[in-house]
Amino acid sequence: MTGSFxxxxxxxxxxxxxxxxxxxxxxNCAVCGTTLATPTGGKADINGEVADIVEAR
Structure with a gap:
């Protein structure tokens, strides 16, 4: 996979x-609807704080 969660x-x-x-x-945020990520054609622009990178299992 070429991206991470x-x-x-x-x-x-x-x-x-x-x-x-x-x-x-x-x-968008599932609770309040704020935009969390905007596509750019590659890596998305993240509009919040990245708390963790989810490891592949």
Whole structure:
């Protein structure tokens, strides 16, 4: 796989959500709707704090 999954903390409500690093669509917070990731054609722009990188199992 060419990307990683990131655990991102929402800047508004502090909800933690898993986001694909190379997201091809806009990812919104499941709780408050704030944009967490915006696609750029490669790695997505992450708009929250990256708390952890989720390891492949």
């Amino acid at each position: 990131l655990e991102v903390v929402c800047p508004d409500c502090e909800n933690e959500q898993i986001v694909f690093q190379n997201a091809s669509t806009t990812v």
